[in-house]
Amino acid sequence: MVHLSGSNPSADRRSFTRSNELQSRLHDLVPGGAHTYARGADQYPEFMAPILVRGSGARVWDADGNWYVEYGMGLRSVTLGHGYRPVLDAVTAAIADGVSFSRPTELEVLAAQDFLSLVPGADMVKFAKNGSDATTAAVRLARAATGRTVIAMCDQPFFSVDDWFIGTTPMDSGIPPDASAGTMKFRYNDLPSVAAVLDTGAVAAVVMEAATALAEPEPGFLQGVRDLCDRYGTLLIFDEMITGFRWSAGGAQAVYGVRPDLSCWGKAMGNGFPISALAGKREFMELGGLRTEHERVFLLSTTHGPESGSLAAFRAVVHEYTTGDPVARMEHAGQLLADGVNAVAAELGIGDYLQVLGRPSCLIFVTRDADGRPSQGFRTLLLQELLEHGVLGQSFVTSAAHTDADIAHTVGACREAASVYRKAIEQGGVDGLLEGRPVAPALRRHSAPRRIDPT
Structure with missing residues (x-):
């Protein structure tokens, strides 16, 4: 040892x-x-x-x-x-000059430029603090852009803590039934199942991970999803929470060469510092800005989204990915x-x-x-x-x-x-070898089989 x-x-x-x-x-x-x-x-x-x-x-x-x-x-x-020193040094230097202000900082410009230089499929980006906020903002934006309400979600483990997703899980207590009624599922690597959902004509967005630990896209699958979304006027949203900075610095979209309309990022962006991002095509992202003639979308508005520590961490991460491998x-x-x-x-x-x-x-x-x-x-x-x-x-x-x-x-x-x-x-079993009760699924309806009695 x-x-x-x-x-x-x-x-x-x-x-x-x-x-x-x-x-x-x-x-x-x-x-x-x-x-x-x-x-x-x-x-x-x-x-x-x-x-x-x-x-x-x-x-x-x-x-x-x-x-x-x-x-x-x-x-x-x-x-x-x-404790990666270059990231810690960048954060230390940034927060020494303040963390949060009442107006944007130059650091926000630099961080946005860094992000967009890595992700060829994105024209604009908005930073936040957790992945669920970014994914739900993407869903809201897709509904506003299409005038539709249904979300087609790939049958994958997790997308958001918000009602539109959690309402589809066993831990749906406290969520009105209609909150997730507009969320439909399709199967990964199964284009007919995607087409069947989109054929309803009510789907605002397809939300999916382009790949997972165990599932690589079959030849033509991602492009087929892209083509179906174009045919039905549906936005394609890639969840890059895991694939971003793990498949590549540009995410799965850079690896597989398929451009989504919107993409959602987080996790490894800051090497543990809290930061997430919503990125996408200008025509959609501008609906949350000041250069649109359409009704504005309340996209993302977070007090701590642009704080200097995490943006500095992100820029240091980008440096490591662009100068090393x-x-x-x-x-x-x-x-x-x-x-x-x-x-x-x-x-x-x-x-x-x-x-x-x-x-x-x-x-x-x-x-x-x-x-x-x-x-x-x-x-x-x-x-x-x-x-x-x-x-x-x-x-x-x-x-x-x-x-x-x-x-x-x-x-x-x-x-x-x-x-x-x-x-x-x-x-034939773990009796006598396992001490205590087995683990249990994190998302389950009841605390059993790992319920803890109050002391």
Whole structure:
């Protein structure tokens, strides 16, 4: 095992005592015990959800002094590494002159220019603080531009915290039924399903990720969607929250060569600093401005959207992407990791049950039970054993900061974890091996099966 300053207090079993105390306190203070559902304790093995205190590069430390190689990296928002000095230096210099003002700053001009230089499919951009605001603004803009109300949404995991999307999920409590009644779904890589939705004639926009970790567009699919949108007078909106700065600096639209009408950005734009963006064609974006003869659209208007710290972080990120190749480093680390872990699984005879799949810069692990079915219990067992051996993450999403040593440590941890996983396969389940209850889907109707009794 690799040891660093502040290394693990025990080579055998880790202590999570302080983390558990803090997590319990969080449940008293914050609904769900976290400010993001994906960060919740129910997404990790029970009583093994580390509360973090610092990070550096691809490693993090928790309140008990344990260190981990981290994956997912801030829900995919950190591509250059924790505490990346050039970004921190840019932010420090900017905020020393003030953070928020009552008029636009020159920094807003420079940041907009930087963004538009990277994204050839965009004429204008507006910055905000979170991805949901950008995506919902795009939906509002499409409805205003077309005079229609229906949104055709790809059958993909997540687009917004707002009613038009959350109303389609199991966590629809508190949302009027009509709020999501105008949201229809189509299937990825299935042009007939797109055409069937658009043929209703009421669709304002098609909202989709151009690609995901496990789904690359089949030849002609994205262009086919573009052609269908043009035929029906529907706006095409690409969600670039994950693909932006991970597929390329110009997003999926730059990789696949299909230009959307609007695109929504966030996550890795600021290497963890809060910033998002709505970008698109001038003819549509101007509907939210002062140079239109049409009724104006309330597009985005946020107090903190143009604050100087995040804009400076974004400009520093752009510099790193234009002078170096962070995506190549992410893909190098990811390919090493996928090859290493899949080789371990094959060697132990569990390659059909435990697999690492996806684009090298956006990997996930697949966990199946003894019958070959996706299993939350087996997923939790893997997470448990990885935590015990110094690896933290709900996925294997890498960053440019992941070194060959980080990958070697992770493959070694996976070897230890896979040995336990094989025992579970051989005995037909995780009983006696898994401590506590399995993880549960983040978006579910009830708190069970990970309900916590009030103290």
